[in-house]
Amino acid sequence: MSRTPEQPGLTPKFCFNQTALRDFLRISRGTVDDTISQNLNALVTPGTSKSFDPLSTTERAPRPIHRRPIDPQACHDFKNKVLFPSWQSRSDVLSYCAAVATSPDPDDPDHVIRETEDLKARERIIDERLDPYSARYFPREARTEALAGLMRNERMVENIIRSRTWGLVGERCENGELDYEGALDAWRRGEGRGR
Known part of the structure; x- marks a missing residue:
């Protein structure tokens, strides 16, 4: 087992x-x-089945x-x-x-990094006419x-x-x-x- x-x-x-x-x-x-x-x-357990039965040979497909x-x-x-x-x-x-x-x-090692990145993202100037991707911000996922x-x-x-x-x-x-x-x-x- x-x-x-x-x-x-x-x-x-x-x-x-x-x-x-x-x-x-x-x-x-x-x-x-x-x-x-x-x-x-x-x-x-092998061998615990009943003794050999000659009629079992007439079965076409024995039970696997x-x-x-x-x-x-x-x-x-x-x-x-x-x-x-x-x-x-x-x-x-x-x-x-x-x-x-x-x-x-409280022991998250990336907490300070995430807060810094969030602060920078809030301070960014976004002008989607000049850069359509400037509004994209994907914050790090907390652990x-x-x-x-x-x-x-x-x-x-x-x-x-x-x-x-x-x-x-x-x-x-x-x-x-x-x-x-x-x-x-x-x-x-x-x-x-x-x-």
Whole structure:
């Protein structure tokens, strides 16, 4: 079974380091969600099926391994020990960094530069007849704004990936009537952890 990466220490410095943030999300998704078919196939124990049945040779197309049902206990353990903890770890990072993105940033290193550029832009004399581009001014984006945009994108990606993963898990394991959000909430409440 896949081993999920450890959740990094949640600090504003980690969130503003977009490379580290994206790497954690990419590695976590790659370990569990991107390889979900392989992870589910690994749950099927070879040789545990019933003994050889001569009538099975009359079947035209035997059921491929990726369609074989998985032992319910193995599915339950995979969801509770690998899938949901991975999702929860990413949810924690996304929620924390989204909170950082909406908080004031007193340590912004570009704050003074942005204020200087804004002041210069206000003092410029604009004559669009002489230079039609003179009115253009593109202020630098604060790092909290950049982080907020990244968090919006990553949340959308996360929803797409979780929906796809949950659909594949549902084909091989019994997911009940819950969607992935309901199943994750049930796991968070402890309903799925103890079974």
